[in-house]
């Protein structure tokens with residue numbers, strides 16, 4: 175019997191990773207979410223759990239050995255740099271940097287998603303949200319980019335397939351940016367159906383041409399509102415997802431498509447996130463015993479992020 179309970183995985187290490195003053199992907203994102211859950215009382219309805227570190231063998235289900243070795247090597251280099259009085263940052267691209275805590279945070283973020291899979295498969299939880307950073311959906315097989323180091327959702331999706339013997343899992347991505355890293359890892363893997371929408375012409379400038387038949391990518395024009403996103407979910411995502419009959423649903427839950435988020439120009443609001451999440455919960459109840467593992471991706475306007483996560487969690491927990 176499945177418990178009708180929603181889990182909330184996080185870890186203090188996820189707060190210690192930061193990429194320099196003024197960077198939008200900041201530790202305060204998690205504080206804003208925590209505050210909101212506390213004030214609203216939603217936190218009380220969730221089972222709060224500590225994220226473990228992902229095992230290297232599990233991370234390798236989605237990433238090349240060289241990528242993992244590079245991140246670990248970079249961590250040592252930063253530690254030496256800090257001892258020598260240096261900045262303590264190693265830059266990977268123009269807006270992605272590591273500090274001394276990044277590797278630990280990345281392992282906790284992926285570990286949260288893996289532990290969530292275990293708990294949901296064991297029936298201890300119906301579904302779970304991972305309040306983690308760094309986010310993951312721009313991290314590909316071989317590289318970190320776009321604020322992402324390990325692809326938490328792709329690692330956990332492969333983990334569900336390989337370690338729990340599932341045959342079909344769905345990945346749903348509603349971040350304003352295309353989940354190019356997830357596509358890089360999962361395109362061509364017929365055990366996975368990935369559906370997404372994202373703002374066309376925005377970073378990482380991909381997605382318009384899907385890289386595999388198992389990818390349903392729907393670009394939205396700038397200034398599209400929630401109604402247009404809901405139409406995509408109803409008319410394009412759900413028919414494909416229902417035909418696929420996933421045994422578990424993963425969500426790359428980015429909230430930067432919110433109207434108040436300057437990272438993109440889409441016009442979603444909290445009610446849209448609640449509506450989408452409710453449709454996904456119904457889908458999961460139809461095919462997957464309700465099993466959903468949702469991982470935080472983007473969302474940079476702190477107030478809008480916190481309100482949207484609350485709406486997402488209310489729908490997941492059926493509050």
Ligand SMILES: [Zn+2]
Pocket residue numbers: 349350351428430471472473
């Ligand atoms: Zn994003």
